[in-house]
Amino acid sequence: MIKSIQQFLNNTQLIKRIQYFLIAMFVLLIALDVYLAVDTIDNNTISSIIKNNTDNGLFVLTYFWGAVAANLFFTTRGVKLVSPTVGTIILFSIALIIIVFNLGKLVTDFMEDHYYGIYRYSISMVFGIAVGLLFWRQEGKAV
Known part of the structure; x- marks a missing residue:
């Protein structure tokens, strides 16, 4: 059972899919942050929320x-x-x-x-x- 789980997790296709998913999420996060930065509401970007929490x-x-x-x-x-x-x-x-x-x-x-x-x-x-x-x-x- 554990050996089959290890083989599944070490599958190069699975690793590449996860890496591509993480890259896509990263790009989406940046795009969302830029979109929120240009709207009319102040301090609603992901960056400002993280900064406010770290400042607190x-x-x-x-x-x-x-x-x-x-x-x-x-x-x-x-x-x-x-x-x-x-x-x-x-x-x-x-x-x-x-x-x-x-x-x-x-x-x-x-x-x-x-x-x-x-x-x-x-x-x-x-x-x-x-x-x-x-x-x-x-x-x-x-x-």
Whole structure:
């Protein structure tokens, strides 16, 4: 039973269909965001909703965006550092630390106190990409 499920999930045709579906959803999401940006209602785009939620203290969202980007766009062909389960546990443990210790506020306060002009969420995104690259990447079967 498990072997047949593994064969089904490792089928190259299925993987290509899922990749094409994800690309189509990404293009549709961008088109919808552009459409909402040109209508007469203010602050109703997907980008502004995500920005408003991250500005309200959900600093961990950009961390997850970085980890997902590393997983989707930087595949690995060599030996992974840790197993996928351990990598997922590490990813979510770091997110929990970000939430519990309110690292978003600490980073924001530090940036404002030192007058750094860098966008404060880029730090969280880069950190998410780094964690994703080290611990949470998929196997390298690209389109």
